[in-house]
Amino acid sequence: MELESKHILVVDDEISIAEILSQFLRKKGYKITTASSGDAALGIIHATDIDLVISDIKMPGMSGVDLLKVIKLERPEIQVLMTTGFPTLDTAIEALKLGAVDYLTKPFHLEEIGEKVKRAFSNRKMEEENLLFSRLVSLHEVTKILSLTRELDDLHKKFLDFCIKMVKADGGALFFTTADGKLSPALFQGVWTQRTFWLNRHIYSSSLWVANSEEPLVIEQGQSPLPGGVHPIPPEVSSLIALPLKTPSRTIGVLNLARLPGKERFSSLDLEIINVLSSQASISIENVRLYYNIHDNYLKTIRAFALAVEAKDEYTHGHSENVMKYTVILAKHMGLSDAEIEHVKYAGLLHDIGKIGISEAILNKAAKLTDGEFSEIKKHPELGARIISDVPFLKSLVPMVLHHHEFYNGLGYPNGISGEVIPFGARILSVSDAFEAMTSNRPYRKSLPREVAFKILFDEKGKQFDPQIVDAFLDVMQKEGNIGV
Numbered sequence: 001m002e003l004e005s006k007h008i009l010v011v012d013d014e015i016s017i018a019e020i021l022s023q024f025l026r027k028k029g030y031k032i033t034t035a036s037s038g039d040a041a042l043g044i045i046h047a048t049d050i051d052l053v054i055s056d057i058k059m060p061g062m063s064g065v066d067l068l069k070v071i072k073l074e075r076p077e078i079q080v081l082m083t084t085g086f087p088t089l090d091t092a093i094e095a096l097k098l099g100a101v102d103y104l105t106k107p108f109h110l111e112e113i114g115e116k117v118k119r120a121f122s123n124r125k126m127e128e129e130n131l132l133f134s135r136l137v138s139l140h141e142v143t144k145i146l147s148l149t150r151e152l153d154d155l156h157k158k159f160l161d162f163c164i165k166m167v168k169a170d171g172g173a174l175f176f177t178t179a180d181g182k183l184s185p186a187l188f189q190g191v192w193t194q195r196t197f198w199l200n201r202h203i204y205s206s207s208l209w210v211a212n213s214e215e216p217l218v219i220e221q222g223q224s225p226l227p228g229g230v231h232p233i234p235p236e237v238s239s240l241i242a243l244p245l246k247t248p249s250r251t252i253g254v255l256n257l258a259r260l261p262g263k264e265r266f267s268s269l270d271l272e273i274i275n276v277l278s279s280q281a282s283i284s285i286e287n288v289r290l291y292y293n294i295h296d297n298y299l300k301t302i303r304a305f306a307l308a309v310e311a312k313d314e315y316t317h318g319h320s321e322n323v324m325k326y327t328v329i330l331a332k333h334m335g336l337s338d339a340e341i342e343h344v345k346y347a348g349l350l351h352d353i354g355k356i357g358i359s360e361a362i363l364n365k366a367a368k369l370t371d372g373e374f375s376e377i378k379k380h381p382e383l384g385a386r387i388i389s390d391v392p393f394l395k396s397l398v399p400m401v402l403h404h405h406e407f408y409n410g411l412g413y414p415n416g417i418s419g420e421v422i423p424f425g426a427r428i429l430s431v432s433d434a435f436e437a438m439t440s441n442r443p444y445r446k447s448l449p450r451e452v453a454f455k456i457l458f459d460e461k462g463k464q465f466d467p468q469i470v471d472a473f474l475d476v477m478q479k480e481g482n483i484g485v
């Protein structure tokens, strides 16, 4: 029977009254402990799990109202029923205001007490269910927000903030496991933001234990014994949760949450909620890390391709990197999204990849190219497009690479398309590529001064280049003065 698990503490300085109440409630199936003073009651509350306190108001020493105040401060989850032989409306109201669940007057009607005790427990159950429901709703929203966060630092901060709020902790810390198996501090939030506090052996020892055992740990002030190697928590903390951050394949770190003295200790529900949140967050963190890994490898591969082209031609050394930089400046100025900027950035690096298939003799020729040689050179956009179209993660760059030599007026190559038919990214590349080429040395000519290059771009508006893009380029290059690349 559920009642048997409920533990009631009866507090009354009149032993006979405490005894009558105890006998009656024991018969109803409750577990009963008695105390003859407020101080004795507090000692029992600190040492035992109590669900309900029935306390007399008028007692020598600590009064029932004072006891109620301490209970609501330290253990607000405990229900308190007040009893008194001197009923006044004021004391009743004061007790209820302070959080008592109900009020009984002496002499008792035992059946009335039975009813009120039952009601106190059913109220508590409803409160817990409501609390659980609202926490589950928040949990659902929070995990959704975490799964949509793409910046790692932002994700760590949101995760720790949510944990602190959801279990009303006073502070928290995140540690991550490094490649050599050590724990590295990543973030501290709340009242303890000093690194030294969390790296203090009293706290850090629990993180180490959790990282090694991959099991959660909840420690109370004064708790004994503690798992091997774990130090007691320092006096400025009353309760500590240390939880492993686990993905399906490994443990990536440890989450710590702590409460100040005087606060309710962490409950099993708190631990459960943090457990769910941590599992979701760990997966989100691992996903973002994987994304950045792939992203880094992607960029390294593209750079290697670009360098392979430049290795064939000393004059174009650094050309692709510079085109990329101009392209990013231009794309940002034109208000492209982060994803679009990323896209044109890589195309900037790779636009001339097709030159890998063109003879070095032609690429490095100082004299004027023959028509035949120029026809050869003109093959590089198609060649480049063909090379990258076979690489799944580069496929999306094909239209930009293929059309970066098209003219706005349709007189370019390879397809002679014009205006808006030319992919937007290719029109951007065309301007940054031309500017970079004009302002650097070539086998057949010296670099042009930037002002001359600006003038040529301006004159070619609507001919070689998209007028809007030239305007934007001139604007950003001149407005911000000398953007060194």
Ligand SMILES: [Fe+2]
Residues within 6 Å of the ligand: 351, 352, 380, 404, 405
């Ligand atoms: Fe090109």
